[in-house]
Amino acid sequence: MALRRLFTATVYRNCQIRPGYWRADLDLDSSGCEAFSEVQPGQFAELRVSDISLPPAQEVPANLRDLAQRNIILRRPFSFCDVHAGPKGIRIGVLYCVLGPATVRMMSLARGDQVSLIGPLGKGYTVSPEKKYALLLAGGMGAPPLMHLGEYIRARYPEVTPIAFLGARSLEHLPYDVHIDNEKGAYAAEYDRIGVESHIATDDGSIGFRGFVTQCVEQWLKEQAIQPEEAGLYSCGPEVMLAATVALADKYGIACQVSMERMMACGIGLCQSCVVATKGKGETGPYKLCCMDGPVFDGKDVVFE
Amino acid sequence: MSESIDLTVDFAGLKAANPVFTASGTCGYCNELADFMDLSRLGGFITKSITPEARRGNPTPRIVETDSGMLNAIGLANVGVDLFIKEKLPAIAQMNTLVFVNLAGQTMEEYVAVAEKLSLRKEVAGFELNISCPNVKEGGITFGTDPAQIEQITSRVKNAVGGKVLMVKLTPSVTDITATARAAVNGGADALSLVNTFPAMVIDIETRRPILANRSGGLSGPAIKPIAIYLVHRVFTEVAGPGHIPIMGMGGIRTASDALEFLLAGATAVAVGTATFAQPDCAIRIIQGMEEHCRRKGISSIRNLIGGLQ
Ligand SMILES: Cc1cc2nc3c(=O)[nH]c(=O)nc-3n(C[C@H](O)[C@H](O)[C@H](O)COP(=O)(O)OP(=O)(O)OC[C@H]3O[C@@H](n4cnc5c(N)ncnc54)[C@H](O)[C@@H]3O)c2cc1C
Ligand SMILES: Cc1cc2nc3c(=O)[nH]c(=O)nc-3n(C[C@H](O)[C@H](O)[C@H](O)COP(=O)(O)O)c2cc1C
Numbered sequence A: 001m002a003l004r005r006l007f008t009a010t011v012y013r014n015c016q017i018r019p020g021y022w023r024a025d026l027d028l029d030s031s032g033c034e035a036f037s038e039v040q041p042g043q044f045a046e047l048r049v050s051d052i053s054l055p056p057a058q059e060v061p062a063n064l065r066d067l068a069q070r071n072i073i074l075r076r077p078f079s080f081c082d083v084h085a086g087p088k089g090i091r092i093g094v095l096y097c098v099l100g101p102a103t104v105r106m107m108s109l110a111r112g113d114q115v116s117l118i119g120p121l122g123k124g125y126t127v128s129p130e131k132k133y134a135l136l137l138a139g140g141m142g143a144p145p146l147m148h149l150g151e152y153i154r155a156r157y158p159e160v161t162p163i164a165f166l167g168a169r170s171l172e173h174l175p176y177d178v179h180i181d182n183e184k185g186a187y188a189a190e191y192d193r194i195g196v197e198s199h200i201a202t203d204d205g206s207i208g209f210r211g212f213v214t215q216c217v218e219q220w221l222k223e224q225a226i227q228p229e230e231a232g233l234y235s236c237g238p239e240v241m242l243a244a245t246v247a248l249a250d251k252y253g254i255a256c257q258v259s260m261e262r263m264m265a266c267g268i269g270l271c272q273s274c275v276v277a278t279k280g281k282g283e284t285g286p287y288k289l290c291c292m293d294g295p296v297f298d299g300k301d302v303v304f305e
Numbered sequence B: 001m002s003e004s005i006d007l008t009v010d011f012a013g014l015k016a017a018n019p020v021f022t023a024s025g026t027c028g029y030c031n032e033l034a035d036f037m038d039l040s041r042l043g044g045f046i047t048k049s050i051t052p053e054a055r056r057g058n059p060t061p062r063i064v065e066t067d068s069g070m071l072n073a074i075g076l077a078n079v080g081v082d083l084f085i086k087e088k089l090p091a092i093a094q095m096n097t098l099v100f101v102n103l104a105g106q107t108m109e110e111y112v113a114v115a116e117k118l119s120l121r122k123e124v125a126g127f128e129l130n131i132s133c134p135n136v137k138e139g140g141i142t143f144g145t146d147p148a149q150i151e152q153i154t155s156r157v158k159n160a161v162g163g164k165v166l167m168v169k170l171t172p173s174v175t176d177i178t179a180t181a182r183a184a185v186n187g188g189a190d191a192l193s194l195v196n197t198f199p200a201m202v203i204d205i206e207t208r209r210p211i212l213a214n215r216s217g218g219l220s221g222p223a224i225k226p227i228a229i230y231l232v233h234r235v236f237t238e239v240a241g242p243g244h245i246p247i248m249g250m251g252g253i254r255t256a257s258d259a260l261e262f263l264l265a266g267a268t269a270v271a272v273g274t275a276t277f278a279q280p281d282c283a284i285r286i287i288q289g290m291e292e293h294c295r296r297k298g299i300s301s302i303r304n305l306i307g308g309l310q
């Protein structure tokens, strides 16, 4: 198995990117750098948040003030939106949505603070180099690992063209710096910066394509007359969206990988809390561990419940 | 160089390098924690519950965090004894610590069947009889609350373990834990372990549903520690007694001080459960902390603390 470690990282920067969405950049210590030297997009880390203090009351979003008072004992799983190796070591980006006691605490992280991490964990995406297009389908907070994947493909697989399809309920729920251009339409600056074309879809049509991100991809597949063997789908987001992605992949005969999310108590295969039902011979196929066998699974193996 | 502290304890005739074990269901089957600690430094290791056949367990969510604790309803998901022997025992043989296999089943025959298959394996130092799981409909806690059934199942399993140590794990969900503890001892238990988790529920106020798919689950973690210490103390003073039946104390242990409280209350050894999730090397830190405590207090052997409550 790939290297995984319990180590310390130092906060380089932590800032809000838009209301409710934050990004922390963490510098890994030498043990972390060693463990992360071969990290794959889609892998994750367990962050210790229990010793991070709550931000001042006035900075806690009003709807979370009640929830934020809860004590924390477990770590929280996060994937990475980018991983950069620099002269001083490896810096990872964690993009997070503030929605509960742990992520409220993370808002108070400041430069120089130390956090404990376990990682990298699980299995990430496997890039198929023979496919011309890597279609990245992100729903809501499924954003981070696909940003990492986009960059990873650009850096290592020049023959593969990644194209991002980014969906959310509405504009406010898109964790990106969204722009509109006369020619390109709506796009995310984060993808633009790494030279990856992006398309935006919102359920309510507040920006970009009106409808689900899977419908947006389907339209694109038809317009471009893509042959099934030319493309691979890489997806992360809410489970209904992943199920729709797998259905779409089936319909067009396209290979598809999905990143699943489960409540995780440990993230390292100790507790059996994070099971994902997979297809087997019988009616009830075997359960696999999201934290060890996943979070990325082959779409055709997963049973969506 | 300061004098070395003797951390060894005698646990029902087994010599443990120190009193700190990892608790069933929180440390995997075998070497899952090897990336984070040297397993041979543990006093001992208790496996996930093993049943005769593989069990899928409950649907998800299987866990939820609560203030100072967590609920789990895993439902005894495990690979089953045959796969355990084939795939996990070889790794256990390399672990170089005392390994207890936790036994579970739906009927007495099922417990006996697992015990028999493992009774001759030298990798296994002893067994922990789980008659206290709150998350399965049959077996588990239904055996664990009735003294007559506890005595019977203990003696039947005792006959199947081939002379290995049998520890019976008690549930805290009884009005009088000394009655269930006494029943286990009468049935031939070599040791007692307590406590298992407390039945509990967490409700999502938005959906007005319980969060766990199983609706309820077992509460573990710091929230239960003072209750567990009280129960260990009662069992120690009223049933087990000094130098008689050793107790494996557990419930909410996170620090060396927590572990020392259990020893003072009468536990000979302790098991670390939920805390390992937050800090995978927690058990090792506790061992170090115990040693420091002894050094600071001028205590030469950790055994001097067992049952030392004034
Ligand atoms: C593999 C993986 C990668 C993830 N990557 C990211 C990421 O890059 N960015 C991001 O914002 N979020 C990510 N998440 C989700 C993130 O872990 C949760 O948002 C976070 O735990 C919420 O904690 P909280 O205390 O703030 O909220 P809580 O009040 O605890 O929960 C809010 C919601 O988050 C979910 N959640 C809570 N605890 C967990 C847990 N231990 N495991 C999984 N889900 C949980 C619950 O379903 C709940 O509805 C990832 C989850 C997984 C499993
Ligand atoms: C996720 C989880 C799974 C568990 N599985 C088992 C099990 O299979 N068999 C068992 O006897 N106890 C099981 N337990 C109970 C623990 O071994 C222990 O008795 C309990 O959690 C109290 O200790 P703690 O507060 O340190 O966790 C489990 C506990 C947790 C949290």
Ligand code: FES
Pocket (backbone or CB within 6 Å): A263, A264, A265, A266, A267, A268, A269, A270, A271, A272, A273, A274, A289, A290, A291, A292
């Ligand atoms: S989260 Fe504990 S086994 Fe996956």
